[in-house]
Amino acid sequence: MDEKFVTSQSQLRQRKIHYLNADKELMNLILRTKFAGAKKVETELILQQVDEKGVITDIKLTNNQRLNPNQDTINNFLLNGVIKSDEYSYNDTKLNNVISTYRRNFKEIQEIDLNDREGKRSVHCENQNDLGIICTCSKK
Numbered sequence: 520m521d522e523k524f525v526t527s528q529s530q531l532r533q534r535k536i537h538y539l540n541a542d543k544e545l546m547n548l549i550l551r552t553k554f555a556g557a558k559k560v561e562t563e564l565i566l567q568q569v570d571e572k573g574v575i576t577d578i579k580l581t582n583n584q585r586l587n588p589n590q591d592t593i594n595n596f597l598l599n600g601v602i603k604s605d606e607y608s609y610n611d612t613k614l615n616n617v618i619s620t621y622r623r624n625f626k627e628i629q630e631i632d633l634n635d636r637e638g639k640r641s642v643h644c645e646n647q648n649d650l651g652i653i654c655t656c657s658k659k
Contacts, residue, residue, distance in 0.1 A: 520619070520631075520633065524613040524614065524615060524617045524619070524633070525613065525614050526611045526612070526613055526619075527612050527613065527614055528611070528612040529609050529610070529611050529612075530552065530560075530609060530610045530611075530612075531550070531552050531607065531608075531609055532551070532552055532608045532609060532610055532620070533549065533550065533551045533552070533607065533608050534549070534550040534605070534606070534607035534608075535547060535548070535549045535550075535604075535605075535606045535607070536548045536549075536597070536602055536604070536605050536606075537569075537602070537603045537604040537605075537606075538597060538600040538601060538602045538603055539600055539601040539603065540596075540599075540600045541598065541599035541600060544568060544569075545568070545569040545570075545603075546566065546567065546568055546569065546596075546600070547565075547566070547567040547569060547575065548564070548565075548566055548567075548593070548596055548597065549564070549565040549566075549567070550562055550563070550564055550565075550588075550593075551563045551565065561586060561587055562586070562587050562588065563585060563586060564580065564584060564585050564586075564588045564592070564593070565577065565580075565585075566578040566580060566596060604624050604625070605624065605625050606622065606623065606624045606629070607622070607623055608620065608621065608622040608623075608630075609621055613633075616635055616636040616637075617633060617634070617635055617636070618633075618634050618635075618636065619631065619632065619633050619634075620632045627646070628646065629645070629646050630643075630644070630645045630646070631643070631644050631645075638659070639658065639659045640657070640658050640659075641656070641657050642654060642655070642656050643655045643656075
């Protein structure tokens with residue numbers, strides 16, 4: 520795909536790290552990109568605890584930890600942890616008026632969308648555990 524539609528700009532939408540912390544508690548660390556104006560981009564950090572039943576509880580963070588966290592802040596949450604999954608999604612602006620979004624877990628692509636700006640053509644592919652890779656194409 521990158522040979523036909525070269526990426527001109529790539530922007531992280533969200534990254535979600537599911538891990539066991541040092542105390543063997545299941546946690547989610549989520550980094551989410553927010554647009555706060557014309558060209559201002561902010562990163563928001565969300566920390567969640569997941570109990571044995573799958574119930575998610577948000578952990579209260581200070582504003583310094585939550586908004587535009589530095590790498591040391593992120594590293595402190597992940598210190599001595601075991602990462603179970605590392606899922607992230609990107610918006611890619613391609614040349615020739617094509618937009619792409621994709622979601623990966625570690626290096627494996629889970630989902631990809633490719634659309635032209637006019638919305639006349641699109642391709643959506645998703646890796647489903649029980650069915651394999653399923654793609655849907657449309658042309659209006």
